[in-house]
Amino acid sequence: MKLILIGILVLIVIVMIGGKVMGISPIALNVHKQVFQEKNFAISGYDPVEYHRSMSALKGKEAYSFDWQDATWLFSTQENLESFKNNPQEYAPQVGGYCTFAVSKGFTAPGNGEFWHIDNNNLYLFSNEAVKKDALENFDKIKTSAKKKWD
Structure with a gap:
């Protein structure tokens, strides 16, 4: 019985480590960041405002960045940056x-x-x-x- 319990615990640890490496984790464990980040940028550096403006995915530029919810968000234009600053919940x-x-x-x-x-x-x-x-x-x-x- 003790060996089975140890085996189960080892399996859980392996799954947790594998999930962490792949960026997958159970929400209930609350080990994820509030905002998905890749390469230190929210949503992998895509401009969240541009989806609404032009209905297209466009990477932002570091020259137009804003920190919100412990993440750095990038924007393709100053106008998009200002729109997000004024109402981030509308665009995030x-x-x-x-x-x-x-x-x-x-x-x-x-x-x-x-x-x-x-x-x-x-x-x-x-x-x-x-x-x-x-x-x-x-x-x-x-x-x-x-x-x-x-x-």
Whole structure:
């Protein structure tokens, strides 16, 4: 019995370390950052305002940066930076910029700025195209579940 318990604990540690390396963790453990960051920038350096303005994913520039929620956000223009400063909640992605589908299942996984969706003026990110496609098939349920688990 003692060996089984030790084996289970070792397995849990291995899963936790593997998940941490891949950027995946259970939300309940609360080990994730409030905002998904890659290379020290929120949402991998994508300009969150540009999704709303031009309906496209565009990387920001370090010359236009702003710190909010313990993360550095990048913008493609001074105008976008000012818009975000005035109302960050309007432009920041839902569930911290993590993959919305993963959060709906109780985990954090990196959101990818290339795979996104705007619904009711809210920005949602996904980890890849296949996950986005699956999530959009039943998006109301996915976003409701993600919000509930995130809050």
